[in-house]
Amino acid sequence: MSDEFQATDDGAIGSTTDVAIIIVGTGFSGLGLGTKLARAGERSFLLLERADDVGGTWRDNDYPGAACDVSSHLYSLSFRPNPDWTHVYSPQAEIHEYLRETAREEGLLPHIRFGCEVVGAEWDEVANLWRVSTSRGSFTSRVLVTAAGHLSDPKYPNIPGLDSFEGHLFHSAGWNHDVALENQRIGVIGTGASSIQIIPEVAEVASHLTVFQRSAPYVRPRPNRQYTAAEKRMFRRVPESLQELRAEMFWNNEARLVERQALPALLEAAAAVAHKHREAQVIDPEIREKLKPNFVYGCKRGLRSDDYYPTFNRENVTLECAGIDRVEGKQVIMTSGDVHELDVIIASTGFETTDLPISYIIRGRQGRSLADAWSGGMQAYATLAVSGFPNLFIMGGPNTGLGHNSAIYVIESQIDHILGALQFMAQRPDAVLEVSAEAENSYVEGVESRGEGTVWLSEGCQTWYVDPRNGRLTSLWPDFAHSFRRENAAFVPDPYLAESTTG
Amino acid sequence: MSIYPGVVEAFVSVDGVNVPVYDSGHDAQARRPLVLVHGSGGTAEKHFGLLFPMLAARRRVIAFDYGEEGREDPLTLDHLVNKLAGVTEYSSPGGQVDVVGYSLGAVIATAYAARNRDRVASLVAIAGWIATDPQQRLRNELYRTLQESGSEALGSFQVLMAFGTAYLAGKPWAEVQAMADASRPGPDRARQMLLNSSIDLTGEAEKVEAPTLVVGCTDDQIAPIRQSRLLFGAIHDARFAEVKAGHAVMSERPAEIFQLIDSFTQAPDETAPGTRLPHLII
Numbered sequence: 001m002s003d004e005f006q007a008t009d010d011g012a013i014g015s016t017t018d019v020a021i022i023i024v025g026t027g028f029s030g031l032g033l034g035t036k037l038a039r040a041g042e043r044s045f046l047l048l049e050r051a052d053d054v055g056g057t058w059r060d061n062d063y064p065g066a067a068c069d070v071s072s073h074l075y076s077l078s079f080r081p082n083p084d085w086t087h088v089y090s091p092q093a094e095i096h097e098y099l100r101e102t103a104r105e106e107g108l109l110p111h112i113r114f115g116c117e118v119v120g121a122e123w124d125e126v127a128n129l130w131r132v133s134t135s136r137g138s139f140t141s142r143v144l145v146t147a148a149g150h151l152s153d154p155k156y157p158n159i160p161g162l163d164s165f166e167g168h169l170f171h172s173a174g175w176n177h178d179v180a181l182e183n184q185r186i187g188v189i190g191t192g193a194s195s196i197q198i199i200p201e202v203a204e205v206a207s208h209l210t211v212f213q214r215s216a217p218y219v220r221p222r223p224n225r226q227y228t229a230a231e232k233r234m235f236r237r238v239p240e241s242l243q244e245l246r247a248e249m250f251w252n253n254e255a256r257l258v259e260r261q262a263l264p265a266l267l268e269a270a271a272a273v274a275h276k277h278r279e280a281q282v283i284d285p286e287i288r289e290k291l292k293p294n295f296v297y298g299c300k301r302g303l304r305s306d307d308y309y310p311t312f313n314r315e316n317v318t319l320e321c322a323g324i325d326r327v328e329g330k331q332v333i334m335t336s337g338d339v340h341e342l343d344v345i346i347a348s349t350g351f352e353t354t355d356l357p358i359s360y361i362i363r364g365r366q367g368r369s370l371a372d373a374w375s376g377g378m379q380a381y382a383t384l385a386v387s388g389f390p391n392l393f394i395m396g397g398p399n400t401g402l403g404h405n406s407a408i409y410v411i412e413s414q415i416d417h418i419l420g421a422l423q424f425m426a427q428r429p430d431a432v433l434e435v436s437a438e439a440e441n442s443y444v445e446g447v448e449s450r451g452e453g454t455v456w457l458s459e460g461c462q463t464w465y466v467d468p469r470n471g472r473l474t475s476l477w478p479d480f481a482h483s484f485r486r487e488n489a490a491f492v493p494d495p496y497l498a499e500s501t502t503g
Numbered sequence: 504m505s506i507y508p509g510v511v512e513a514f515v516s517v518d519g520v521n522v523p524v525y526d527s528g529h530d531a532q533a534r535r536p537l538v539l540v541h542g543s544g545g546t547a548e549k550h551f552g553l554l555f556p557m558l559a560a561r562r563r564v565i566a567f568d569y570g571e572e573g574r575e576d577p578l579t580l581d582h583l584v585n586k587l588a589g590v591t592e593y594s595s596p597g598g599q600v601d602v603v604g605y606s607l608g609a610v611i612a613t614a615y616a617a618r619n620r621d622r623v624a625s626l627v628a629i630a631g632w633i634a635t636d637p638q639q640r641l642r643n644e645l646y647r648t649l650q651e652s653g654s655e656a657l658g659s660f661q662v663l664m665a666f667g668t669a670y671l672a673g674k675p676w677a678e679v680q681a682m683a684d685a686s687r688p689g690p691d692r693a694r695q696m697l698l699n700s701s702i703d704l705t706g707e708a709e710k711v712e713a714p715t716l717v718v719g720c721t722d723d724q725i726a727p728i729r730q731s732r733l734l735f736g737a738i739h740d741a742r743f744a745e746v747k748a749g750h751a752v753m754s755e756r757p758a759e760i761f762q763l764i765d766s767f768t769q770a771p772d773e774t775a776p777g778t779r780l781p782h783l784i785i
Contacts, residue, residue: 074785078784078785243785244669244747246785247747247782247785248669248673248747250785251756251758251759254758254762255553255756255757255758257758258553258556258557258757258758261556261560263507263508263556264505264508265505266553266556409785450560480758480761482758482762482783485783486766
């Protein structure tokens, strides 16, 4: 890591730093918003980052084989196009570097406090500002933006004895690079988006790999390739060629949403692509059958890989489909009674998506926590504002997950809304923006009604898009990405001013 | 036809012919029905297999098939406009509809809107044309020559003409070959091609009063974009959008077409007559 990313001094511990805007997190959301603020000439903002580097999900998920399964030219900020993406689907290190370069080139580094974990954020009803306490001192700000994402807090499986496993145990999003995997007996728990990237890589070096599968995913071909030097220079010299490609990728993805509206013919056609891929790539008919998904297509996130299925043709790979009963010593004991002796367990079991950890440390009016406000499932007006939490904007929170298109498009839509709010507040220095409960509820009803009849709420669909506590579709945006922007990007003051104490 | 779960199939009798109608029959907000008019060589399912469900998730949509197999007498635009009139009456007895036409369907819809100004609340003309020009006529005659001679080249010619150059360039070769092999003339194609060669709405298009969205496709070689620009020029209350696609825009960019129809029909008067709609920033 270069020196410029090292922690900067923010003054003596004990004093409180006051700024206009605090942003928590430096992933795509935080850096994207920070870039727009810096370009608009805003100086009074800070980005608080718990780690010692920027990049969010793309910093933490540095496991072998990590890559994005959305095309790179689409999975980048519209205001920072990158003609130099090496691949259609570029690897993690390149995406991480793109974000580091964004921080550097946009002049954001002086605004970032590294190693600064937020431990509490409380709305001061008298002073009308947020009081943010961190591992590196206290801050106050008129506006608080959480840009902590929904794929940031690793979730471990609930398996008795896993904690006291006598080999090495780590999560895919917290890869322990000190553990040498060569000639080790390795177990990977989970077969989701991260796992299907990890498994082919680990199989190459492990003496034996055991894959613990609960539910087989649909995996479609991933037509990845390198961009040629001619293409990269064309993108640079003819910028509209890059924009046209980006638009083509976007609209192709948009068209795939219609499958999720539970149209039997389209679902079958989409599932058939995955079935054909599996049948072409897996030799052993028994294993092929075990890898066959048993839920309706589109319920979970669609996955792409060309080297996942062939991994199960290898001599040193076992696919285990029985449930894990417990872990004892170095042994994983299945409900079937079978035992796997392992040196390393990699939990690739996803993230806290419906019960966001950051909601427990944010307190709004009357000291009420966001987690409490969300005890019946998370919800927000325009996906980012919550009644009782003035001047707070949540990025990557409720109804922001897309199963079919680029998350960056959603992030930029939220940035537009927040910038609109900040512009409004700049005109009215005493205004406190607090969305009314009525506006929030009617907004949420409008979103949830669109979930009816979709695959996500169909019988037999278990997905992280749905809150298991109440069956509500709280994580996903159940509509087109372009509808997300049309409905959420514009800031309209009225819903925020109904109960406010404007001066 | 399984174009949408729960679709109601019905027949409407027009000029002594039964016209098959597909009605999504659902609109919680009881908005105006939207009628889709397919293009030549197509059917409701072939041209609107993706657009129909996208729209039907929002509102009531009605599509119909106008091809008639086994007829030799010349096809007239009047007959096709009568069919649309019959379907409009079925959809909204005595009332108004939004009409969306694609290709020859855009011609039919434009003529219908000019002749029935009280029935059309808004018009969307996608990849349509105002009057057949020599470039179009050359393609049309070559098509008919290949078809009448039973040439194997017909499929390749159709794919070459129908799809955008960039779209085809981005496909694997095997897929392009499969597209050419699978290309079959649709029902009533020959009579429709003859009709296509002599369209002239020059005077009539100016009579359209409904708020109109004209959509032209930049790579269109069948109804080239200049034709859509002419429609934009002819219709007083029109706005114009460009889509980066060939004539087969319903396969190439169905979601973008949906977005244009959806936002336009929600508030047809939101943009002033003469507006060129900008591309969405992606």
